[in-house]
Structure formats: C-alpha cells, structure tokens
Amino acid sequence: MSTSLLLLIIALIGFVAYFAGRARSLAESGNKLATLHSLPGYHGSYVAIGAVLPAVLVLAAWLIASPLYVDSTVRSALPDTVQGQGDAAVQLALGQVKAVATGLNRLDAAEVEAVKTGSANLRETLAAKGVALAGEGEPYMVEAAEQFNTMRGYSRWLMSAAVLLVAVAGGLYAIRNVTTRFRARNQVERVMLGSLVVASSIAILTTIGIIGSMLSEAGRFFSMVSPMEFFFGTVWDPRFAAAGSEGASGQFGLLPLLGGTLYIAFVAMLFAVPIGLFAAIYMAEYASPRLRSIAKPLLEVLAGIPTIVYGFFALVTVGPFLRDISTQLNGLITGNYQNFIQAQSVLTAGIVMGIMLIPFVSSLSDDIITQVPRALRDGSLGLGATRSETVKKVILPAALPGIVGALLLTASRAVGETMIVVLAAGVAARMQLDPFEPMTTVTVKIVHQLTGDLEFTSPQTLVAFALGITLFVITLCLNIYALYIVRKYREQYE
Amino acid sequence: MSEAAVEKALDQKMNTVPLKMIGKDVSVYYGEKRALFDVNLNIRENTVTALIGPSGCGKSTFLRTLNRMNDTIENCRVTGRITLDEDDIYDPSIDVVELRARVGMVFQKPNPFPKSIYENVSYGPRIHGLARTKADFDEIVETSLQKAGLWNEVKDRLQEPGTGLSGGQQQRLCIARAVAVSPEVILMDEPCSALDPIATAKVEELIHELRANFTIVIVTHSMQQAARVSQRTAMFHLGNLVEENDTDKMFTNPDDQRTQDYIMGRFG
Numbered sequence: 001m002s003t004s005l006l007l008l009i010i011a012l013i014g015f016v017a018y019f020a021g022r023a024r025s026l027a028e029s030g031n032k033l034a035t036l037h038s039l040p041g042y043h044g045s046y047v048a049i050g051a052v053l054p055a056v057l058v059l060a061a062w063l064i065a066s067p068l069y070v071d072s073t074v075r076s077a078l079p080d081t082v083q084g085q086g087d088a089a090v091q092l093a094l095g096q097v098k099a100v101a102t103g104l105n106r107l108d109a110a111e112v113e114a115v116k117t118g119s120a121n122l123r124e125t126l127a128a129k130g131v132a133l134a135g136e137g138e139p140y141m142v143e144a145a146e147q148f149n150t151m152r153g154y155s156r157w158l159m160s161a162a163v164l165l166v167a168v169a170g171g172l173y174a175i176r177n178v179t180t181r182f183r184a185r186n187q188v189e190r191v192m193l194g195s196l197v198v199a200s201s202i203a204i205l206t207t208i209g210i211i212g213s214m215l216s217e218a219g220r221f222f223s224m225v226s227p228m229e230f231f232f233g234t235v236w237d238p239r240f241a242a243a244g245s246e247g248a249s250g251q252f253g254l255l256p257l258l259g260g261t262l263y264i265a266f267v268a269m270l271f272a273v274p275i276g277l278f279a280a281i282y283m284a285e286y287a288s289p290r291l292r293s294i295a296k297p298l299l300e301v302l303a304g305i306p307t308i309v310y311g312f313f314a315l316v317t318v319g320p321f322l323r324d325i326s327t328q329l330n331g332l333i334t335g336n337y338q339n340f341i342q343a344q345s346v347l348t349a350g351i352v353m354g355i356m357l358i359p360f361v362s363s364l365s366d367d368i369i370t371q372v373p374r375a376l377r378d379g380s381l382g383l384g385a386t387r388s389e390t391v392k393k394v395i396l397p398a399a400l401p402g403i404v405g406a407l408l409l410t411a412s413r414a415v416g417e418t419m420i421v422v423l424a425a426g427v428a429a430r431m432q433l434d435p436f437e438p439m440t441t442v443t444v445k446i447v448h449q450l451t452g453d454l455e456f457t458s459p460q461t462l463v464a465f466a467l468g469i470t471l472f473v474i475t476l477c478l479n480i481y482a483l484y485i486v487r488k489y490r491e492q493y494e
Numbered sequence: 495m496s497e498a499a500v501e502k503a504l505d506q507k508m509n510t511v512p513l514k515m516i517g518k519d520v521s522v523y524y525g526e527k528r529a530l531f532d533v534n535l536n537i538r539e540n541t542v543t544a545l546i547g548p549s550g551c552g553k554s555t556f557l558r559t560l561n562r563m564n565d566t567i568e569n570c571r572v573t574g575r576i577t578l579d580e581d582d583i584y585d586p587s588i589d590v591v592e593l594r595a596r597v598g599m600v601f602q603k604p605n606p607f608p609k610s611i612y613e614n615v616s617y618g619p620r621i622h623g624l625a626r627t628k629a630d631f632d633e634i635v636e637t638s639l640q641k642a643g644l645w646n647e648v649k650d651r652l653q654e655p656g657t658g659l660s661g662g663q664q665q666r667l668c669i670a671r672a673v674a675v676s677p678e679v680i681l682m683d684e685p686c687s688a689l690d691p692i693a694t695a696k697v698e699e700l701i702h703e704l705r706a707n708f709t710i711v712i713v714t715h716s717m718q719q720a721a722r723v724s725q726r727t728a729m730f731h732l733g734n735l736v737e738e739n740d741t742d743k744m745f746t747n748p749d750d751q752r753t754q755d756y757i758m759g760r761f762g
Contacts, residue, residue: 384595
C-alpha cells in the first residue's frame with residue numbers, strides 16, 4: 001500500500017471518527033445540548049484527532065526508521081570483499097543495489113533468472129528497461145537487491161497494518177471517553193496549542209541548525225587557515241586547487257571583501273537615504289490621502305522587484321550609461337575620450353542598490369513619521385510654523401531614533417545583498433577607494449567559491465562558510481541594534 | 495438703582511470694549527457634514543471669552559476657525575467671514591503662518607515638543623526671527639516663563655526635556671510657548687481637562703493675569719471654570735450659537751431656556 005493511499009485511508013477514518021464522536025455525544029446528551037460540557041463538534045474533533053494523530057505519528061516514525069534498518073541489514077549482507085574496501089565503496093555498492101532493486105521489479109521471471117546466473121549482462125538488461133546503472137554490476141548485487149525488495153515489501157505491509165490498527169484503536173479509545181461531562185473542548189485546545197508550538201519550534205530549530213552547520217564548517221576552515229590570516233589578511237587569492245596540486249593553498253584575506261561590501265553599501269545608502277527619507281516625508285506630511293493611496297503602493301512595488309532584475313538593470317543600463325557619460329565628460333574637459341568610470345564599478349552597484357533600498361527607507365520611515373503624535377504637529381503649526389519648519393524642527397527630531405533604526409535595518413539588507421553586486425560591481429577583490437573602479441563583496445565571493453563542482457574538504461570551498469558566518473554576525477548585530485532602537489522609541493509615546 | 499438699570503450699565507461698559515475678532519455667518523463643513531450653522535460671534539479685546547456647550551456642539555470647531563487650524567483637517571471647509579482687526583483671515587492674501595503667530599493656540603492635552611524647556615519656549619521666537627542674540631532669547635524665555643508662572647519652578651533646569659515636567663507644568667510650558675511669540679489672541683481648547691484641581695487653579699489664575707496683555711478665547715466643559723475666568727460667555731448647541739452674553743448675566747439670568755438648562759445640568 002503506498003504512503004499516499006495510506007494517508008487517504010487515515011483521513012477517511014478521521015472523517016468517520018468525527019461523525020461517530022459527534023453522534024455519540026449527541027446520543028449521550030439525549031439531544032439536550034445544554035447538558036454537554038463541550039459542543040458535539042468538539043467531541044467529533046476529539047475523536048478524529050484520537051484516530052488520526054497517533055496513526056500519522058506512527059507512519060512518520062516508520063518512514064524514517066524502516067529505510068535505515070533495511071539499509072543496514074542489506075549492507076551487512078554484502079560480501080566481505082566489498083566490506084573490506086572502506087565506507088565509500090560500501091556506499092557505492094549499496095547505491096547500485098538499490099538501482100538494481102528498482103530494475104528487478106520491471107523484469108519478468110525469465111530475465112531475472114538470466115541475470116542471476118550471469119547469462120545476461122545486468123547493466124544492458126536493466127538499461128533496456130530504463131534503469132541506468134553506475135557500474136557493470138556483480139551477480140551478488142542481484143541477490144542483495146532481491147533481499148532489499150523483500151524486506152521493503154514486508155516493511156510496507158507491516159507499516160500499513162500497524163498504522164491502520166493504531167488509527168482504529170485510537171478512534172475507539174477516544175470514542176469511549178465521550179460522555180456528557182467530558183471536556184473535549186479543552187482537549188482540542190491542547191492539541192491546537194501543541195501544533196502551534198511545533199510550528200514555531202520548527203522555525204527556531206531551523207535557524208539554530210543553519211547557524212550550527214555554518215559554525216561547524218567554518219570551524220573546519222579555521223583548522224586549516226588561521227583566523228588571524230582570515231580576519232586581518234589584506235589579500236584575497238584563494239587559488240582553486242587544481243587536481244594533484246595538494247596543499248597549494250591561497251591567501252584568504254577578508255579585508256578586501258569586507259571593504260568592498262561596506263563601501264558599496266555606503267554608496268547605496270548615500271543614494272537611498274536622502275531620496276527615501278524625502279519621499280517618506282512627502283507621503284506622510286504633504287500628500288493628500290488620495291495621492292498617498294496611489295503613490296505609496298507604487299513606491300512599494302520597487303520593493304517587490306527581484307534583486308536579480310535590478311542586476312540586469314545595472315548591467316545593461318546603468319553601467320554602460322555611466323561609462324559612456326564619463327567618456328563624454330572626459331572628452332569635453334581634456335579632449336581625451338577615455339572613460340574614467342568602469343561599467344562594472346562601485347558606483348554602478350551602489351546606485352542600483354540604492355534604488356532598490358529606496359522603498360525600504362521610505363516605507364519604514366513613513367510608518368515612523370506618521371507615528372509621531374498629531375498633537376506635536378498641531379502645537380508647532382499653532383505657533384505659526386510652516387509645514388517644513390514643523391517637519392525639520394519637531395517631527396524629524398521626534399522620529400529620529402526610529403528613523404535611525406530603520407536605516408540600520410536597511411543597511412543590513414545592503415550588506416547582505418548579492419545579485420546586484422554580482423552583476424554590477426565585478427569580481428575583482430581589491431582594496432581601493434576609487435568608486436569608479438570595480439570592487440567585490442563578501443556575498444559575491446561566497447557565490448564564487450560555491451559554484452561548480454565542489455568538494456567540501458579544501459579551504460577554497462570551506463572559506464565560504466567563514467565568510468557567511470562573518471556576514472551573518474554583521475547583519476545580526478545591525479538588526480539587533482536597530483530593533484533595540486526602534487523598540488525604545490516606540491515606548492516613548494505610550 | 496434697579497436691577498435692570500445695573501444690567502444696562504454693565505452692558506454698556508462691556509460694549510465699549512473694542513472688538514478684536516468678528517465672526518459673521520461662520521459655517522464649517524467636514525465633508526458633507528455641517529458642523530457649524532451661521533455663527534455670529536465677536537471676540538472683545540483684552541477679554542476672556544468662554545465657549546461652552548455639550549460635546550459635539552461645535553465650540554472647538556469655532557475656536558479652530560479663529561486661527562485656521564481647521565486647514566490642517568482634510569475635507570474641512572469654512573464659509574462666512576472672520577476678521578482680526580478688520581482683516582479677513584480667510585482672504586487668500588492672508589499668510590496663514592503669520593496669522594497663527596498673531597493668534598496662538600494652547601491645546602487640550604499638554605503637547606511640549608520632545609526638546610528642552612528652553613528650546614520649547616524659544617521655538618516660536620526662533621522661527622519668527624523675534625530675537626537674534628543669545629541674550630535676547632534668554633530674555634524672551636525668561637519673561638515668557640514668568641508670564642506663564644513657571645519661571646521659579648524651572649529656572650534651574652531649562653536644559654532638561656519639557657516632557658519630563660508634570661502635566662500642569664507641561665500645560666503652563668505650552669502657554670509660555672504660545673506667549674513667547676507675543677500673539678494678540680490666545681486660543682485655549684479645554685486647557686485644563688487633563689489637569690488635576692491644583693494645576694487647574696494655577697492655570698486659571700494665569701489666564702486672569704494674561705488678560706491684561708492678550709485677548710483670550712477658551713473652550714471649557716466646566717461651568718465653574720467659565721464663570722471663574724471669563725467676562726463673556728458664548729453657549730453653543732448642535733452647531734448653533736444659542737446665546738452670547740456677559741458671564742455674570744449668563745450664569746444668573748440667561749436669556750435662553752437652553753442655556754439655563756445646560757448650566758443647571760439638565761442636558762449636556
């Protein structure tokens with residue numbers, strides 16, 4: 001019985017259980033609802049949960065545990081010659097056995113006999129049935145595959161039986177509990193609470209898992225390259241290890257990348273902050289509600305554009321435009337038509353990233369500015385201040401902590417941005433201050449180190465995790481500090 | 495002298511006071527809804543005029559028309575004519591900002607800016623260029639705070655934030671802030687509704703003193719307060735001006751039955 005069919009049957013049992021529980025509670029009460037502690041629907045839900053929940057748990061546990069058991073049994077049954085060749089060989093053999101097992105199901109009895117005795121080529125026979133085999137295939141594999149198939153069949157059969165049994169038993173047990181005074185409502189509430197807790201723990205555990213895996217991989221990197229060299233090195237030259245050049249290690253200096261990251265983020269903020277802030281002030285203080293209801297969503301559409309699209313924009317529009325205009329400018333001034341802005345440069349990436357950040361700055365600042373109490377506006381206007389004086393002298397100072405928080409959140413986005421810089425800033429890792437030259441960022445180098453064929457044993461790839469954790473720590477600190485400031489500000493007017 | 499004769503004499507005395515502001519056929523609409531119906535009300539110079547009436551009667555709306563604070567409310571429309579010393583304040587040639595410097599306002603809830611006490615008071619003079627040197631500003635701040643009766647309480651902590659004061663002190667700070675611009679008229683929208691009785695008494699006393707230099711219009715829900723601080727009282731009901739009279743007469747022998755009922759607490 002397939003897993004999906006099994007799930008369908010469990011759902012069906014749950015459905016029946018719901019109506020059984022409902023009917024039973026009604027019967028118990030003699031159709032007087034007031035005598036019931038919980039409404040019939042709750043009794044129904046309680047019985048349905050009793051039937052479905054344990055069955056699903058058993059199913060999940062079985063699906064996880066059974067392949068592990070079958071694998072280990074088949075593995076231990078492999079011939080000693082294979083066992084002696086180490087873990088990698090065993091894994092490879094096991095993989096082939098599984099492929100053979102899939103293939104055997106498609107062969108008829110005569111063909112199975114033929115491959116068993118070796119009279120037919122295993123690989124070719126299976127290939128004819130659409131199953132590709134990595135190696136030539138040995139006769140012992142067919143036996144192992146047969147064992148694998150039998151065990152899997154048993155496991156499936158047993159699982160179906162167990163799950164259905166648990167479902168029926170659970171339902172029956174639950175329905176026996178249904179009486180007029182039974183607190184089905186409270187029980188259902190507890191299950192609800194439990195499922196909410198499970199959902200939030202999954203989110204939290206995932207975060208912890210991600211951090212944990214990054215930390216452990218970064219730890220492996222730091223066992224090969226010293227942290228001093230990484231954090232304070234000024235040269236980034238990882239030198240992809242060519243085959244056979246074991247030990248040819250490069251230099252992993254973080255500083256050029258970090259410098260590029262911060263420089264580009266700085267240029268981006270330079271563009272985004274004034275424009276975003278002015279837009280926010282206009283939206284919050286001047287725009288009529290009609291205009292605001294149209295313009296604000298339009299501005300926020302910018303936030304919905306995938307960053308890779310901004311990357312195209314940088315690559316085909318902004319970059320060439322800056323290059324051409326610098327050519328013309330240089331020509332007009334010096335007569336030498338030589339561009340002084342590269343198409344891929346800090347400036348290009350900064351401008352385009354700045355455009356991407358405008359909606360973040362404006363939307364967050366707008367929320368904060370509108371939170372400033374109306375009484376302060378009235379007070380200032382009532383003294384004969386103009387609107388812009390009110391904004392400049394009363395509203396912005398009052399909203400400043402919140403705006404700073406918003407800007408820090410935006411900055412952490414700028415630091416973590418990848419796709420725009422990949423396309424717009426280039427890949428040259430160097431330390432320099434000319435905004436017209438290409439530079440690169442931490443994120444770009446992570447992408448670089450982790451594309452193509454990889455083996456996670458050399459510092460060349462593991463360095464990506466060290467870079468990742470560095471970036472993570474920077475953005476985390478920015479975010480925490482920003483949230484702290486924003487929260488502190490919020491308390492002021494309550 | 496007969497009672498009627500005394501009244502007449504009093505009326506005449508009050509009527510000789512020049513008019514500072516004249517409201518003629520003032521109507522206010524919030525969108526489709528009409529909030530004020532052809533109100534004719536004059537504000538006398540160096541007099542405290544109290545606006546009373548049940549909630550939603552339009553007294554605050556009328557107050558806000560006097561310095562065009564209603565302009566800041568979306569969909570609000572004012573018709574009729576309001577003059578300040580003969581100038582129509584709704585005339586397109588009038589600068590709203592300048593008008594508000596001449597007609598200051600104190601709000602229901604104390605709303606000091608999140609700045610120091612000193613900066614709160616010097617804010618108005620600074621934007622209107624009333625002073626140049628530090629010494630000039632110091633003087634304005636000191637006299638304004640003195641006029642608001644707050645100087646002695648805050649003179650040692652002028653650099654502390656205005657929001658750190660008590661509610662009553664904050665409201666007097668807001669009055670000092672309004673006074674610092676040297677307006678001709680001060681509008682007060684229920685200035686004591688958020689204050690305790692002691693702070694209220696102080697503010698009322700202050701209103702008394704301010705009368706010598708300023709024309710004051712005050713909206714209040716407290717009959718006693720209106721009786722204590724004002725010389726003229728105007729009673730609003732459902733967007734109409736019911737009666738305008740000397741405060742003494744209003745509280746002893748009103749012309750209109752509705753005024754009598756409201757003052758006696760029979761509705762409102």
